[in-house]
Amino acid sequence: MIHTTNLIKNYSGNTVLDIENLDIPKGQSFGLVGNNGAGKTTFFSLLLDLIKPTKGEIISNDILVKDSEDWKPFTAAFIDESFLIGYLTPEEYFYFIGELRGQNKADVDALISQFDDFFHGEILNQKKYLRDLSKGNQKKAGIVAALIGNPEVIILDEPFANLDPTTQIRLKGIIKNLAETKGVTVLISSHDLMHVTDVCERIVVLEKGKIIKDLATSDATLKELEAHFSGAESA
Amino acid sequence: MTLKHFINLEWKQYFRSSYWQKSMALNVLLVFVALYFMVMFLALGIALYPILKETFPEQDPLNIVNNYLFYWFLADVLMRFFFQKLPVMSVKPLLTLPIKRSKVVHYVLGKSSFSFFNVLPLFAAIPFGVMLIANGYALISVVFWVLTVFVITLIINFLNFIIESLSSETELSYLPIIAFAGGLFAINYFNLISFTNLVSNAVSSIYETPLFIAIPILVLIGLYLINFSKLKKQLYLDSSLKTKTQEVKASNLEWTRKFGDAAPFMQLDLKLIWRNKRSRSSVFILVIGLLYGLFFYPNPVYQDQPWMFAFVGIFVTGIFLINFGQFIPAWDSGYYKMLMSQNIKYKQYLKSKYTLMAVSVVILFILSIPYVYFGWKILLAHFAAAVYNIGINTHVILFGGSFNRKKIDLNQRAAFNYQGTGAVQWLIGIPLMLLPLAIFGASYFFFSFEIGCLVLTILGVIGIIFHQKLMNLITEKYLDSKYKMIQAFSQDN
Numbered sequence A: 001m002i003h004t005t006n007l008i009k010n011y012s013g014n015t016v017l018d019i020e021n022l023d024i025p026k027g028q029s030f031g032l033v034g035n036n037g038a039g040k041t042t043f044f045s046l047l048l049d050l051i052k053p054t055k056g057e058i059i060s061n062d063i064l065v066k067d068s069e070d071w072k073p074f075t076a077a078f079i080d081e082s083f084l085i086g087y088l089t090p091e092e093y094f095y096f097i098g099e100l101r102g103q104n105k106a107d108v109d110a111l112i113s114q115f116d117d118f119f120h121g122e123i124l125n126q127k128k129y130l131r132d133l134s135k136g137n138q139k140k141a142g143i144v145a146a147l148i149g150n151p152e153v154i155i156l157d158e159p160f161a162n163l164d165p166t167t168q169i170r171l172k173g174i175i176k177n178l179a180e181t182k183g184v185t186v187l188i189s190s191h192d193l194m195h196v197t198d199v200c201e202r203i204v205v206l207e208k209g210k211i212i213k214d215l216a217t218s219d220a221t222l223k224e225l226e227a228h229f230s231g232a233e234s235a
Numbered sequence B: 001m002t003l004k005h006f007i008n009l010e011w012k013q014y015f016r017s018s019y020w021q022k023s024m025a026l027n028v029l030l031v032f033v034a035l036y037f038m039v040m041f042l043a044l045g046i047a048l049y050p051i052l053k054e055t056f057p058e059q060d061p062l063n064i065v066n067n068y069l070f071y072w073f074l075a076d077v078l079m080r081f082f083f084q085k086l087p088v089m090s091v092k093p094l095l096t097l098p099i100k101r102s103k104v105v106h107y108v109l110g111k112s113s114f115s116f117f118n119v120l121p122l123f124a125a126i127p128f129g130v131m132l133i134a135n136g137y138a139l140i141s142v143v144f145w146v147l148t149v150f151v152i153t154l155i156i157n158f159l160n161f162i163i164e165s166l167s168s169e170t171e172l173s174y175l176p177i178i179a180f181a182g183g184l185f186a187i188n189y190f191n192l193i194s195f196t197n198l199v200s201n202a203v204s205s206i207y208e209t210p211l212f213i214a215i216p217i218l219v220l221i222g223l224y225l226i227n228f229s230k231l232k233k234q235l236y237l238d239s240s241l242k243t244k245t246q247e248v249k250a251s252n253l254e255w256t257r258k259f260g261d262a263a264p265f266m267q268l269d270l271k272l273i274w275r276n277k278r279s280r281s282s283v284f285i286l287v288i289g290l291l292y293g294l295f296f297y298p299n300p301v302y303q304d305q306p307w308m309f310a311f312v313g314i315f316v317t318g319i320f321l322i323n324f325g326q327f328i329p330a331w332d333s334g335y336y337k338m339l340m341s342q343n344i345k346y347k348q349y350l351k352s353k354y355t356l357m358a359v360s361v362v363i364l365f366i367l368s369i370p371y372v373y374f375g376w377k378i379l380l381a382h383f384a385a386a387v388y389n390i391g392i393n394t395h396v397i398l399f400g401g402s403f404n405r406k407k408i409d410l411n412q413r414a415a416f417n418y419q420g421t422g423a424v425q426w427l428i429g430i431p432l433m434l435l436p437l438a439i440f441g442a443s444y445f446f447f448s449f450e451i452g453c454l455v456l457t458i459l460g461v462i463g464i465i466f467h468q469k470l471m472n473l474i475t476e477k478y479l480d481s482k483y484k485m486i487q488a489f490s491q492d493n
Helices: A040-047 A090-100 A105-113 A135-145 A165-182 A193-199 A221-234 B002-016 B018-022 B024-055 B061-083 B101-112 B116-134 B139-169 B175-189 B195-208 B210-234 B254-275 B277-291 B307-325 B330-341 B346-367 B369-374 B376-401 B423-427 B429-446 B449-465 B467-480 B482-489
Strands: A002-011 A014-024 A029-033 A055-060 A075-078 A153-157 A185-189 A202-207 A210-216
Touching: A002 A040, A014 A040, A014 A210, A029 A040, A029 A165, A029 A193, A040 A055, A040 A075, A040 A153, A040 A185, A075 A135, A090 A105, A090 A135, A090 B254, A135 A165, A165 A185, A165 A193, A193 A221, A202 A221, A210 A221, B002 B101, B024 B061, B024 B116, B061 B116, B061 B139, B061 B175, B061 B195, B101 B139, B101 B210, B116 B139, B139 B175, B139 B195, B139 B210, B175 B195, B195 B210, B254 B277, B254 B330, B254 B346, B277 B307, B277 B346, B307 B346, B307 B376, B307 B429, B307 B449, B330 B482, B346 B369, B346 B376, B346 B467, B369 B376, B376 B429, B376 B449, B376 B467, B429 B449, B449 B467, B467 B482
Parallel strands: A029 A185, A029 A202, A075 A153, A153 A185
Antiparallel strands: A002 A014, A002 A055, A202 A210
8 A cells, every 4th residue: 555665865965765675555553652753743744745755755555745735635634723713613624624625514514423432522522613623622623634534544643632531542442443354454653552553553662753663563562562662761 | 140141131131032133133222211201301300390381381380280180190190000010030041059939039029110210210310409599499398209209100110910910810900900090080070079180199298208208218118028028929830930821712613614625724813813822912903903093083173184084993993913914824833843744725724814804894893883984985996995905915915924923822922022023024015004004095185086096996806806916916926935934934033
């Protein structure tokens, strides 16, 4: 589904991302971990063509991301709050995104009705603008908005941060379901090793822009990751 | 020493803000404006006495000045309301530190008395006082007169904060203050209560019996204390420091469907304009823009200068276009990243903005038809200007927008808010206003008024005919600067 080759991003001489080769097959739930500044968000921004690669390319579903815009219809993302439109209500925001993705009101309603327990009664019909919601609730709205319009690739940056424990558990269920039953390729990044190992079939560790581990998740994975990061800390 | 720390923090906040570093030119301009006012006031202070003496030889200049003080104070209240804000430091981080709340409040209030608005009157009052003394007025009395003016200025300073906090609690924004000032003015004007005399007598009696200055000083202390207790109560996270939440006012915008595939963006734009402070005020500016013609047309001097009509026409019919258009696409800067990763066509996005601006020109033209009262030539010029606005200026301003690199925070208020203003906004004015004026002026000069109107109209029609082509060009320009815009808009300033 997503092929990355010789991808390099430099900022004023410093290389922040350098991925020689990374293939993510369709329907995989893919986790990206790494300390601050490892290049996770940079990679996601490149996937969304929000920044220009210094070298190399990403091909998503046979489409060259940096040249064509045809990857947009099947790709959805929630990177941070700047993806939300603060002066809309959550419902208006969902309908707006739906409209951009060719979904009518009824389609959007049908989709968001599946997330009632995820929203926990704090999103819909609140008569509040998105800018006035708490960080956690904003995140919930943003994540669900990324699911509108049956995208084949979903990119979520730090989806677990700021969420309460109940919502974290529900989100894990949602992500697993997407990859397993609907064949959606899900890319997430997280600082929480436990959550990633729970959710992702495959985990890639980035350090200073380079891939240093590429693991198929098993029972031993969490231990291995913990050992790696505690070692990295002392080094 | 806490005060030293406060000042130090404040200094760093000011000079380390990227805003300061980026917009040197704007700061220089502001300094020049300030200098200009200082010099003007100084000149006024020095020249006032001789001028009054010469124009009204029978009257006492001091008396005349006292008679006008009421208007001065009223104007001061109004000016401050729109331009002065309580200098609240970013107090949030200080709340958990071992600093007394009252100290923070005293500092904030104390700092406000050094505002430019308080110092400025002194530039006029002191030289005027010196002139009075030089002309044989009693030294002590004059000193107390200057002091009185200063104390009243400070009273207005603190009164303003109370008015502001009251009006910010209601949704009416500047309606109460206008009603208040207008009411005072009217009562005075129709002589129901003569505030002019009241103020004049009060100031004169202080001049004669300096001891009376205790009264304004007591008022000042009272206002300070009210401000103090008000502010102190608000220094909690859940009161004023919390950003206000607004009740949603949803409206049905289904009618925008008529505009086809640009409809979702039109709805978004309309909500953007109506639900955010900064953009909403650009709607209020419409009223001012519409009335702009009244400055010119009733004046017989301009009646013989028809070349002005086209300029006024461009302004009157294009006020929304200029106000809204100059910040495209910065209005959407907060969520620009999202828009760019969505499944959208840039063209639809821009088309929505174009349609909004074009419709606004038509509406403003219709609203400006009553100006025909001042002559049919005005109507003709406005029509030509409106066509020119739709055909040329909309495209020019959209094109200029692709050079916008400054983020706008929609929630900040508009008056004296230069956020998002860069060189683009100054430069775009040249093709926008001066070019049509030059074209019109030249054809008026060489041919006639009618030919001038015709030329503007033809240019506008050409623009409308090539609309699709122009939009494609503009779209390309936006695509070119996509990465630069994303990067610039994600930076806080």
